[in-house]
Amino acid sequence: xxTKIPSCQEAYELLREFNENxxxxxxxxxxxxxxxxxxxxxxxxxxxxxxxxxxxHDLDYERYPEQHCKKVKEILEERKWxxxxxxxIVSHGWGICSDVKPEERMEKVLxxxxxxxxxxxxxxxxxxxxxxxxxxxxxxxxxxxxxxxAAGVNREIIxxxxxxxxxxxxxxxxxxxxxxxxxxxxxxxxxxx
Numbered sequence: 382x383x384t385k386i387p388s389c390q391e392a393y394e395l396l397r398e399f400n401e402n403x404x405x406x407x408x409x410x411x412x413x414x415x416x417x418x419x420x421x422x423x424x425x426x427x428x429x430x431x432x433x434x435x436x437x438h439d440l441d442y443e444r445y446p447e448q449h450c451k452k453v454k455e456i457l458e459e460r461k462w463x464x465x466x467x468x469x470i471v472s473h474g475w476g477i478c479s480d481v482k483p484e485e486r487m488e489k490v491l492x493x494x495x496x497x498x499x500x501x502x503x504x505x506x507x508x509x510x511x512x513x514x515x516x517x518x519x520x521x522x523x524x525x526x527x528x529x530x531a532a533g534v535n536r537e538i539i540x541x542x543x544x545x546x547x548x549x550x551x552x553x554x555x556x557x558x559x560x561x562x563x564x565x566x567x568x569x570x571x572x573x574x
Contacts, residue, residue, distance in 0.1 A: 493542025512572025
């Protein structure tokens with residue numbers, strides 16, 4: 382079976398085909414931007430691969446929330462996506478809705494930052510500026526400790542992911558904020574700055 386290497390544009394079109402919810406689209410764009418940031422940070426050659434995987438990681442979530450990380454495998458196999466792309470996407474749900482463990486550095490980054498982008502976005506929205514552009518790690522850490530804040534964010538996964546990456550949590554937060562800042566406008570977090 383001949384595989385097809387998808388471009389960011391093709392990935393975005395596929396995302397739009399399966400998702401109408403604008404907050405899910407903004408989340409996908411945030412994760413794409415952070416994945417791209419980490420790929421550059423680590424000196425990866427194929428940065429577009431990281432971006433594509435970030436963009437479609439929740440492809441099946443809106444239509445098939447009960448089959449999240451399972452349905453996406455079928456969808457991408459039908460479209461002849463490469464196996465390593467599919468493995469990376471399915472692995473972000475490890476321990477939640479998937480038994481595929483993140484092995485590659487790219488997979489570990491996705492696993493770690495998926496939940497973290499949600500916490501960071503929620504923190505940015507609470508700021509007077511409603512912007513990610515002036516957000517600090519200190520602000521995120523303050524909200525991190527408040528259990529009721531962004532209660533749906535699984536902090537254990539973020540900690541586990543940072544450990545898998547061999548990075549301090551503060552450093553992961555800092556780089557994730559930087560990655561999201563690059564997409565501030567498209568993810569609706571430019572605010573009043």
